[in-house]
Amino acid sequence: MLEIKNLHATVDGKEILKGINLTINPGEVHAIMGPNGSGKSTLSYVLAGRDGYEVTGGSVTFQGKDLLAMEAEERAAEGVFLAFQYPVEIPGVSNTTFLKTALNAVRKHRGLPELDAMQFLKLIRAKAKSLNMNDDMIKRAVNVGFSGGEKKRNDILQMAMLEPGFAILDETDSGLDIDALKLVADGVNSLRGPERSMLVITHYQRLLSYIVPDHVHVLAYGKIVRSGGKELALELEAKGYAEFGSPEAA
């Protein structure tokens, strides 16, 4: 499904990713853990296509297509989804406008008919209900006045609506209390399936107790330095990241 080969990327001229190799098969959930500054968020932005992140080497293939050649919106339409560490507040644009515009753009790209207002409302209400989000939240301006947990649930609602083939969850646990974390994790787990892969990026093992990965990788200073099964997360929780060295050593 997703194949990352020897990926190098720079931000403001500074090399952050120094040769990432990663293959994710359909239905697999991979976790990437690592210390602060290891390049975790850079990797998620590079995959999602954010401006300002320059790929200087390597390749990323998504469902056989060159992902790096696509604009951010094209990647989303192809089925790549990034759940943000800090979902953005957009005053003046309602959640429904935002999602209807997004969903219809994506459907158009996928050769599906666009939904009219009634079809859209029916769909979003059903999806929101399963995430314990009320009508009021879906009508308000995007993320404006939302609590941390509400913002993350809103991101998961977007994921449920857009039905991506590959989702990146960037530090989804940050800023969440345990109840909010469970709600978000339940939402994510309900979206797991044989055709949908996920990349869960996190600093802490905590999230992985709720979203249980198939594979765990350690990213340190721009490279994947170790890979293993879900037990690797527990080991990291116990030992910390110290053994993976410092930026100077990398």
Next chain:
Amino acid sequence: MAAIATLKDLYETLSPGLPGVGAAGLDRLRADGYARFLAEGVPTPKVEGWKYTNLRDLAGISLAPARSAANSDGAPSAWDLPSVAPGKTHRLVFVDGVFNAALSAVGPLPEGVALDSLRGLIDASPAYAAEVLDRFPAPKADSGLRVGPNPGRGQTQGLVALNGAFLAEGAVLTVGEGVNLAQPVEVVFVATAADGTWHPRLLIDVAPGARVTVAEHHVSRGGGATFANIVTAIRVGEGATLRHAKFQEEAETALHLASITATVAASATYETFVLTTGARLARTDVQVRLEGSNASTRVSGAYGVDGNRHADFTSLIDHVSPNCTSREVVKGVIDGHGRAVFQGKIIVRPDAQKTDGHQLNRALLLSDTAEIDAKPELEIYADDVKCSHGATAGELDEDALFYLRARGIPADTARALLIAAFLDEVAEEIGDPALRAHATSRIQDRIGRLTGITVDAADLAVEE
């Protein structure tokens, strides 16, 4: 001085042909306007209030009312003129500054309400027309109390004086005591000439306890390098409400200068909204005088400029009496080499205790060459007041743009959505539902032309 010498000839030629000549009141008003214009002239950047808007383009234009042959887009029936409530308004239509009865439609009016063209009123009774004109105080040249290096140099009223020299066209609305006029009143100015100059005067007199909604539309239907110099004078009587909006959407070759002066009595409300999306150079001066206690005003504006166009929104809100409130919100989008000016002054006079005055100006710059000059000013002489002002200028939020794109929304649609959301907040300031809906749809239309993307206005509604 060449322009003025020409003007003298034109004034002498034209003035004997103006309606109502010989009626003492009208002769005096016109002579006074002409004399004051000769004294003040066209404002130059040396005048403080005109520092950022240069009228050098007026040098090549005749200042006297005249027009070339109509250059219009087809027949008037095909013009599709704007309306805030199609078929449900009282409308006066002016073509190249001249009242057009055939295009106008005024339904039965309740007792106490009169809506006439100024020329019609003058033809019927010059003395009465002069009396109505005299009810409205002229805008003050000296806008503040401050004694500075150049006292009295703030605003010049030369353009208002010029308008007075050629008083003939315009509209007069009087709403009698306690009357609630349900249907909005509209005045529509259509520019069709390749070039031409007109000086219409709009007079709105709302008696105590009355309520009325008034919309001004300024559009081009084939019009070219036209110059409109519009003076709107308003009185809102005790406890009365006037909701007013001006939609300026002329061709990008037009010049548009406007002065709106409103005097608001005790417990009365005056709301005005100014949309500026047309003309190569447009300026609207709004002066609101809160004369009686507990009066309130809302002044709002939205503008969009691109290319080499220029839009200026200048306001003066004068708190004369205690317990008055004012709220001003002006937002605009500037692209290309466009330039916008915001000058907003709030004066709180010594008696105006318990004043509540707020002002906000925000500009969105879409290009590196776009420019905004913002000058908010508070001049406060009372000690128990709540006043604030804020001015920001910025670019589109990159985080928001990426967030939208990361959900599959194409970049140009994402930009259009963010611009629409930015401007739509101003439309929320408008109290009258018909004016608000029209403002929203005109804003969407302009953004559609700016970005090539149509945003569904109904979709934008955000529930708080």
